[in-house]
Structures are given as structure tokens and as C-alpha cells.
Amino acid sequence: MIEFTLWDIVRNLLLALRWTVALSLIAFIGGGLVGGLLLTLRLGLGSGARRLIGWYVQLFQGTPLLMQLFLAYFGLALLGIEVSAWTAAALALTLYTSAYLVEIWRGCVEAVPRGQWEAARSLALSFGEQLRHVILPQASRLAIAPTVGFLVQVIKGTALASVIGFVELTKAGGMIANASFKPFLVFGCVALLYFALCFPVSLFAQRLERRIHVR
Amino acid sequence: MSAEALAVPIVRITALRKSYGTNEVLKGIDLDVMRGEVVAIIGKSGSGKSTLLRCVNGLEQFQEGSLTVNGKPLLYESAMAMRDLRQQVGMIFQGFNLFPHLSVGRNVMLAPTLVKKRSPNEAAEQATKLLRRVGLAEKFNAMPDQLSGGQQQRVAIARALAMEPAVLLCDEITSALDPELVGEVLRVVEALAEEGMTLMMVTHEMNFARKVADRVIFMHQGRVHEIGPPAELFGAPKTAELKQFLSSLHD
Amino acid sequence: MSAEALAVPIVRITALRKSYGTNEVLKGIDLDVMRGEVVAIIGKSGSGKSTLLRCVNGLEQFQEGSLTVNGKPLLYESAMAMRDLRQQVGMIFQGFNLFPHLSVGRNVMLAPTLVKKRSPNEAAEQATKLLRRVGLAEKFNAMPDQLSGGQQQRVAIARALAMEPAVLLCDEITSALDPELVGEVLRVVEALAEEGMTLMMVTHEMNFARKVADRVIFMHQGRVHEIGPPAELFGAPKTAELKQFLSSLHD
Amino acid sequence: MISFDFMAVLAEWPLLLKGLAWTLGLTLVSTPLGLAIAVLGAWSRACGPVWLRRMLGLYVELLRNTPFIVQLFFVFFGLPALGIKLSPELASVIAMTLNLGAYGTEILRAGIQATPRGQWEAAQSLALSRMQTFTRVVLPPALQRVWPAMTSQIIIVMLGSAVCGQISTEELSYAVNLIHSRNFRAFEAVFIATATYLLLAILARKLLMWAGPRFVFGRRSA
Amino acid sequence: QTALDGILKSKTVKIAIPTDYPPYGFVGPDMKPQGLDVAMAELIAAKLGAKVELVPVTSANRIPYLQTKKADLVISTLGKNPEREKVINFSAAYAPFYQAVFAAKSLPIKSWADLAGKSVAVTRGAMEDQELSKVAPSTLEFKRFEDNNATIAAFAAGQTQLLATSAAVAGNLMYRNPGLNTEYKLLLKDSPCYVGVAKGEDALLAKVNEIIAAAKAAGELEALSKKWLGRGSGELPL
Numbered sequence A: 001m002i003e004f005t006l007w008d009i010v011r012n013l014l015l016a017l018r019w020t021v022a023l024s025l026i027a028f029i030g031g032g033l034v035g036g037l038l039l040t041l042r043l044g045l046g047s048g049a050r051r052l053i054g055w056y057v058q059l060f061q062g063t064p065l066l067m068q069l070f071l072a073y074f075g076l077a078l079l080g081i082e083v084s085a086w087t088a089a090a091l092a093l094t095l096y097t098s099a100y101l102v103e104i105w106r107g108c109v110e111a112v113p114r115g116q117w118e119a120a121r122s123l124a125l126s127f128g129e130q131l132r133h134v135i136l137p138q139a140s141r142l143a144i145a146p147t148v149g150f151l152v153q154v155i156k157g158t159a160l161a162s163v164i165g166f167v168e169l170t171k172a173g174g175m176i177a178n179a180s181f182k183p184f185l186v187f188g189c190v191a192l193l194y195f196a197l198c199f200p201v202s203l204f205a206q207r208l209e210r211r212i213h214v215r
Numbered sequence B, C: 001m002s003a004e005a006l007a008v009p010i011v012r013i014t015a016l017r018k019s020y021g022t023n024e025v026l027k028g029i030d031l032d033v034m035r036g037e038v039v040a041i042i043g044k045s046g047s048g049k050s051t052l053l054r055c056v057n058g059l060e061q062f063q064e065g066s067l068t069v070n071g072k073p074l075l076y077e078s079a080m081a082m083r084d085l086r087q088q089v090g091m092i093f094q095g096f097n098l099f100p101h102l103s104v105g106r107n108v109m110l111a112p113t114l115v116k117k118r119s120p121n122e123a124a125e126q127a128t129k130l131l132r133r134v135g136l137a138e139k140f141n142a143m144p145d146q147l148s149g150g151q152q153q154r155v156a157i158a159r160a161l162a163m164e165p166a167v168l169l170c171d172e173i174t175s176a177l178d179p180e181l182v183g184e185v186l187r188v189v190e191a192l193a194e195e196g197m198t199l200m201m202v203t204h205e206m207n208f209a210r211k212v213a214d215r216v217i218f219m220h221q222g223r224v225h226e227i228g229p230p231a232e233l234f235g236a237p238k239t240a241e242l243k244q245f246l247s248s249l250h251d
Numbered sequence D: 001m002i003s004f005d006f007m008a009v010l011a012e013w014p015l016l017l018k019g020l021a022w023t024l025g026l027t028l029v030s031t032p033l034g035l036a037i038a039v040l041g042a043w044s045r046a047c048g049p050v051w052l053r054r055m056l057g058l059y060v061e062l063l064r065n066t067p068f069i070v071q072l073f074f075v076f077f078g079l080p081a082l083g084i085k086l087s088p089e090l091a092s093v094i095a096m097t098l099n100l101g102a103y104g105t106e107i108l109r110a111g112i113q114a115t116p117r118g119q120w121e122a123a124q125s126l127a128l129s130r131m132q133t134f135t136r137v138v139l140p141p142a143l144q145r146v147w148p149a150m151t152s153q154i155i156i157v158m159l160g161s162a163v164c165g166q167i168s169t170e171e172l173s174y175a176v177n178l179i180h181s182r183n184f185r186a187f188e189a190v191f192i193a194t195a196t197y198l199l200l201a202i203l204a205r206k207l208l209m210w211a212g213p214r215f216v217f218g219r220r221s222a
Numbered sequence E: 001q002t003a004l005d006g007i008l009k010s011k012t013v014k015i016a017i018p019t020d021y022p023p024y025g026f027v028g029p030d031m032k033p034q035g036l037d038v039a040m041a042e043l044i045a046a047k048l049g050a051k052v053e054l055v056p057v058t059s060a061n062r063i064p065y066l067q068t069k070k071a072d073l074v075i076s077t078l079g080k081n082p083e084r085e086k087v088i089n090f091s092a093a094y095a096p097f098y099q100a101v102f103a104a105k106s107l108p109i110k111s112w113a114d115l116a117g118k119s120v121a122v123t124r125g126a127m128e129d130q131e132l133s134k135v136a137p138s139t140l141e142f143k144r145f146e147d148n149n150a151t152i153a154a155f156a157a158g159q160t161q162l163l164a165t166s167a168a169v170a171g172n173l174m175y176r177n178p179g180l181n182t183e184y185k186l187l188l189k190d191s192p193c194y195v196g197v198a199k200g201e202d203a204l205l206a207k208v209n210e211i212i213a214a215a216k217a218a219g220e221l222e223a224l225s226k227k228w229l230g231r232g233s234g235e236l237p238l
Ligand SMILES: Nc1ncnc2c1ncn2[C@@H]1O[C@H](COP(=O)(O)OP(=O)(O)OP(=O)(O)O)[C@@H](O)[C@H]1O
Pocket: B020, B023, B025, B043, B044, B045, B046, B047, B048, B049, B050, B051, B052, C178
């Protein structure tokens, strides 16, 4: 049997942390783009689009991410669509993230007082101009804090990508725990690393929130 | 401007009806507003005053009747036509509705640069001029939340004027202000009226209406209940409703 | 009640000073309010009117001077003593502050059942009586958001009365109301005054102050600038500040 | 490409049903407990002593910034090291409750912060004590304000219970994994599970939105 | 195109191996997989003339990997049984594998009947789960875990009284954790490991069988077993 020193454990977990970060970034960027697109469709198109997007949100918020990942990876393959683990993870995490982000952002847009739309409209601005120059600047100020806060959920969510073969932080922890027979130590380190990654992000989100409330 | 142009009403409202669901809020309104005229609209809460104003610049869709501004009828289907209309008709709200993320100057410049495609320099010059006119020349770079309510409302007036509208709609523009700030806003509106701006204003300030308006309209339950020069309406109200309304104000 | 009791001030404020951080808002206030007296407080925005009222029922802590209600000094340290004080002093706010999740009747009953340990039946009976007194007997089971502003404010009055306070503080209680709803609230206050309730009210309704108040206090920059019977204060203001304040109101 | 055989999975319906029952059971137990923690936590963070506020802050941040699965492993594998042995089911309930409690505390705190100052002041000037003000005046509208967010969080926790199968709690995803480890109908099994979770989530949302105004922040309370 | 053609053309073969199952598959401090299954995978790849691409799997998801062609071969302590033979094909056996029930020395267990009323940790989807279900009394309480790691941890933490797993894994545990006083109790099954191949890939299966037979003849399998399990491979069925 091979001996794992504490340093071996921490070093390997830190290496695995790269994948956690990479997956989080993919999810966040993909989810942000898709979420932004859906939000614009929702605002610009009629009640049909609103209903469809409502279902979309319901679907991806109403099922465990674990199963979304599983179906994206194995399910699509069974349907004859070849997807790599990266594609599947990017796909599932993007869909999942966008479903939450579009809800968060919708709330922020709705929090902009109706009078702002009306004032912009009565100044003869077009819909796009109203959105771009009046509504979105205000909504995005409201949105920053909850969006950053949601990043924490995404980071934690990537832990589930291990079911489709990613050796990210949680999976690496499991493997090392098994080879080293020090599960408490290893999972302690895993929890700490997640905390070290997430807590600054949470703190930052709270700071932003407070700054917005003060103004 | 020729005498004929003056004789043509700038806003012509004919048999206008508007419902929210089954609740009919405007029950057939007929009203012509002449160029340069100042019309004050008074009436109880819920009588449809705001709704009428909002129909004039297309913020609300009405179901029956017609409405023309400068001879052009309202076309809800055409976004272009609506934008043209709104360049003719400015509106000022009770809650000011300044854009909180833009400085005072940029609030005034926004619509001219976007809609009229003014160059930033030109727009800034115009904004400075308008802010001076409402007595706020030195606030160009201030943010809205650094201003008092009265100052914010004056900026809103400047912003509406920047589009050079033919008609200005004012919906209870002093109701959200502390009493000692009301005067500064009304003085600006009075000056506008004297310079010949066409004004349709909903107001609770009867003294002001008496002083400035050419005609006063008393609305009651979605109808124009009484209409006439202020001296007549306030001095000798004909209907019981108007009498009661006026007496409720001087308690 | 004996003649002596009547001669003792129910609220006695002596050399009261209050700062927010370094900003001194009340700069030494002396004021005695007699039992049954109606005191109106007027003054510009920011002059410290609300702060003074809020000191009287302990919503704000002051730093210097003393304040007694019914002979008892304010003790911030003792939660019990503060609760006793607040049973003596009712307060009504500009924003009504009804509890939105409770029906009108329960809004009125809440404090008596919790604080005075009234039985629900007794409390309901009292609430019905009080609501009748403010003209809202039939609204017992309505929710606050189903009422107009004027009705909500009258419920707030009934709610404050349910604690049978010795003094009632009113802070601009009609400022958030549409003009035609102001009257119904003022009529209730007037009736209270006539029944001998001790009232301290901040108000912008000068006509009402003139009619109802025994004394009017003009506050300016954290001080009692002028004080006297309404006829004197409104008829012959002594200081330039009061003159300017009064003229700013009639524009 | 292989053909699908959903019947092979549905044939194991007793297992599925048992899994469903466990998922529901875990949620039904941990939701009220978690809400209770949330209310106590929010009250302490609004009015409690400083040390308690600090402790709660630590609790909330610790739980919000680590994955649920890691928390679950700690309760199940970690507590025995301290001499506390828990059954998988109890460990699952504890982990879910603590998780919901942490998020709920934070959600409710936001709702309480959004209470207009005038509400506190009106209650105070009616001589209500701090406790009475909190429970009778501040809490019900705050709960009402955050109820949609709270509902979403409860659903997230319910869906999160899918992870509890990893410590051998026999909830729905455990049942499904067991089935496909026997008959290798993985896609079908997971698909059925996903659909069931979706249905559960929709029903739970409906139920909570219905129950909230009636039982949680009811307008009847005096 | 058959899988074998693909492998020969691309010169890579994707093989599913365990990473949580010492000594068959586990990681060292460099996080590189090692163990008997890993060595076997490398051996087969070398004989195929292809580069090996190791795919880490768990007992629960190794079959879906094969079904969806995300792996060409599964070399992951895969035992053979009739249910499994319905969905995938098996090569000849390449390594021995014993499963047994383990418990503390203080617990007197002589026969299956003695398991009544006790609790046992097993890995879901592993062979021992199904085998034990067949022979155990109905009052034996199963605690099934997602992967081997959790199973061992649960037993080590005292969450269950019994552990059903492979002799090799348990040996490792006993060596690592002498304080537990664990000992071998009952033999569950002697079920050697096979290479899993997807249905329909007969050419690949034949090739793998050929490689295994050659390796057996050359004594390579015996050597692997000696190295990782500490004893010979014994009789391996075809
Ligand atoms: N968006 C809406 N949906 C449904 N009903 C509405 C809407 N806006 C206004 N109403 C109703 O239309 C009627 C007229 O409202 P309107 O705002 O025009 O009255 P108003 O005369 O301006 O009153 P106020 O003095 O209070 O502003 C009212 O009965 C009101 O309840």
C-alpha cells in the first residue's frame, strides 16, 4: 500500500479543484448567455414565449441536477447522439444554470418600477432603447448581488458532475479517501476547500447587496 | 403661425371609451384642445382623469372612439406611428420617474440623442438651456437622488421639453411634493403656459387651476361632467356633484 | 378629576436635546402640555417636528434634558417602564402603519389583548365601539388593503384609542392622503379634541390647526421658534421666519 | 442503438413506491423542522444577543458554502467518530433539516429586513413587547413576503435528497439505482425517476403555495 | 464499423476501470490509477497495439458506459451472472475474485442463519449484493452504498455490523485498521473477474479472449495476480 501524506492529499485535491473551477466557469458563462437570451425573449415576445420559458424553468428547477447530468451523458448517447463528458456537463450545467438565472433576472427587471417603463415610453424611446438605456442598467445593478450569490450554488452543483466521470473535487476526495483510508481527514479537506472557494464569493455577494441597499 | 393653424384643435378626442376588463372607466369623452390652450382636469379619485391623459399619449389603449393629435389618428399597431405621436406629446408624472442611474443632464439628453439623433454636443447644449429655464442650470451633473422632490419634478419637465412636444400632459405633478416645494414647480408650469405651450393637466391645486387654466374640466364617473372657464366653474358650479366636490376641498 | 390634576402638565419637556451623530436636531426644547390641551406643531421640513414627537413616546432616545409623562420620567433602560409609558402615549403616523396581515378589527384588538390581557370578547366589543366612533363599524372584517387611505388612517386612530392613552401624538396624519379624503380624518380628530383628548399634532393643514388647536408651535432649526394661540401666530407672526413660512404656503 | 424497455423498470413498482415514500417522508419531516430553525434563527439574528448572532452567522455560512453531499457524509461518517451513531435515515433528516434551516434563516432574515420600519414603530408605540412585535406583527408578513423563495428552497432540499441514497437511505434515487444495477435499464430508470421528481416538485410547489396562506402565515391569527 | 475496427484504426482503446477498489483499481499519491484491473487494461491495450484511455467508473455506472459505447471494454472486477449476460458479453476470466462476509472477531457467526437480525454494508450493484440476497435470512438488514468507498467507510465507522465485499478489499481494510478486529466469516462466492464487451461486438470479444488465453499461457495472468493480490490466480474458468 502507498502512503498518502497530508501534503499529498491537499495537493491532489487542489489539482482536482481546477476541474471544479473550470466546470463552474463553463456553467456560469453558458448559463449566463442562455439565461440572457431567454430573458430578452421573455420581455420582447408575447405570453406564448413567457409560458414556454416558464415550463423550461419548471423543468430544470424541478428535477435533480444529478439526473440531468446522467440523462445528458448516457441518455443522449442511447438516442444515438454522441456527446463527450465535457459536452454533456456543459450542456446540463448550462441548462440548469440558465433556468435559475432567468428567474433571478426576471425578478430584477420586474423590480424596476413601472413608471420607468412609462417615462421611457412617453419619451418616444423604442422597446430596445427602453430596455438598453433605462431598464437594464437599473435591473443589472439589482441583479449583480443575487447572481454572484448563485455562483456559489453552481460551484457546489459541479460536485455532481462526478457521476459522468469528472474527477473534480468531490470525486477526487472519494478516490483519495479510499486509497488512503483517511476518509475524515480527506472529506474535511474537501469541505474546507469548497468553503474556501465559495465563502469569498458569498461574502462578495453580501457586500454588493449591502451597497445596493444603502444607496 | 397662421390663424387657421391656431383654429385647428391639436388634440381631438371623440366618443372615447376605455374599459379595464368589464370596468368601464371612460364612458364617452369628447374634447378638443386648441393649440396654446391650458386645460385643467379636476375630479374625484377614480373618476378617470389619469386614464384620459394616458390615453392621449398612448400609454393606455382605448376600445372605442377616436383620438387625433395634430390631425394624425392613434395607431397602436404601428410602433413607428406611436413613436411619432409621443414626440408630439410629452408627459410628466406624479412620481417624477427620473432615470436614477443617469445624471440630471443625461436624463434630459437621452431621448433627443436616441430619438432625434442629436449629436451629444447639441443635446448637451439644449439640456443646459432647458435646465436653466427650470432654474437648475448648476445641477447638470447631479444625480436625481441628490435633488429635492421639487427639483426632480423640474428636471422631469425639462426632460419632457427636450423633445419639443406640441402638447404637455401633467398628471398631478405636485401631489408627491412637500407643501413648501409645490410653489417652485407650479411657477415653472405657469411660465410654460405664458409662453404658449399647450397643456393638459390633472391637478388638485384649485387656486393654480383658477389662475392658469383657460378651461377647467370636471370629470365624474368616467364622463366630462362640467366644462368651462375657471371663473364660471369655480364661481358658479352648475351640478350638485361639482358643488360637493368643491366643498369637500375646503373643509 | 380634581382641579389640581388638570393644572399639572401631562407632558413636560425640559431642555431636551437630541442629535443624530454630530447633527443636532433638537437644540433645547421646553414645552409643557396640559391635560386636554391640543397643541399643533408646524414648521419647515427638517425642522425637527417628527423627532420631537418621536421622543415623547420613546421611539427616539434623546441625549440631554428631561421628559416626563404624567409625572413619570422616561427610562430607556427598563423595557417595562417603556411599555407603561407607551400605554399612556398613543401615536398615529403619516403612513398609517396598519398591520397588513390582520383584519381591521384585529388590528384594533391586538394591543388590548396582548398588553392589557383583555379577553377576545371584550376586546372585540371595544373595537366595534371604536370603529363605530371613527365611522367604520361595518369594516370590522375588511383587510387594510381593501380600504382607502382615509379609512385606513381612521382605523389607525381607533387602534391607538384602544389602548386608552392619555396623550395622542399625530405626525402629519393627512399628508399621505388624497385631498378629498383629508376631511374625513380631520373630522375624527376634531371630535377627539372636543371630547377632551390631549393631542400633540404635526400638521401642514393650517386651517385645521387654526380651528382646533389651543396652542400652535412653530419649530425652526430644532428650536421652538414661536409659540402662542393660533389667532396670534397666524394673524400676527412676530418673526421673519414664521412670516416666510406662512407665505410659502399660500402661493 | 438499443431499444427502450420502461416496463422492465416499472415492473419493480414496489421498490419505486417505497423509494417515493422515503423521499416524501424525508421531506415531510425535515421541512417543518427546518422552518422552525429558520424562524428561531431569523429571530435571533434580528433581536438576539451578539454572540448568538455570530454563532448563527457561522452556521449559516458553513452550510451554505459546502455541498450538501459533503455535509451528509459528515453527519453519517463523521459523527460516529464522536460516538454518535445514526441510522442513514436519521442522518439524512438531520442533514436536510440543517441545510434547510441555514438557507431558511437567511431567506427569512431578508424578509424581516424588508419590514417597513413603521411596522416595528407602530407595534412599539402600542406598547407591544419585542417578542410580541416579532411574532404577531413582523413575522407573518415577512413569511408571506418570502414564501415563494422559501418554497423554492424546500423543493431544492427535496430534490437534494436524491443524494441521500449514497449513504443507503432508501429514497427514490436509491431505488432507481438499485433497479438499474440489477436489470441494467439505466436510461429508463433514471428517466422515470426524473419525471417523478419533476411531478413531485410541481405538486410540492402547488401544495406549499396553497398551504402557506392557510397554515403558515394565515390571516386568521390574532 | 465494429468496435474492433475503430480501435485498430484510431489506435486507442477506451477501457473502464475502477478507481475506488483497491487493489484492483485505486489511485496513488500522483492520482494515477493503478491496480490489477489497470494493469490488465494496459496489457490488453498493448496486445491490441493501441494506446489505452482509462475511464474511471463506479460499480453502479460501469454497465451504462459500455451500453452507450463510452467505453470499449469494462475491466472493473466484473463478475458474470445470467442477468448480466442478457445485456453484455463476457470474455474468459482474467483474475480471481472472492467475495465474503466479514465482521468483528467478537461476533459469533458460523452459518448463514447466524446473520439473522444483523446489518450488512454492501456496494449497490456489486456482485456480493445479489449473491448475499440469495442466501441470507430475510431478517438481515442491507445497507447499500453508492460506491465501495462509502461501503467501507460505513463499516469502519460502525454503522453496520457486517461487511460483504471482496477478500482483497477486506484484507486491505484489516491491514489498515487493525483496531476493528475484523475477520473473515463466510465465503459468499468465488466469482472471478471477466472483461465486459458490448453485445454485438463479437470480433472484439474474440480478440480479447485470444489475448487472455495467450497471457494465461505465458504466465502473465499468474504474475499479475501474484503482484496485486499476493497469491496465484488459481483455476480461471473460460
Ligand atoms: N391598470 C388598471 N387596471 C384596472 N383598473 C384600473 C387600472 N388603472 C386604473 N383603473 C381604474 O380605473 C378607474 C379610473 O382610474 P384613474 O387612475 O384614471 O383615476 P383618477 O381620476 O386619475 O384618480 P386619482 O385622482 O386617484 O389619480 C379607477 O376606478 C381605477 O380603479
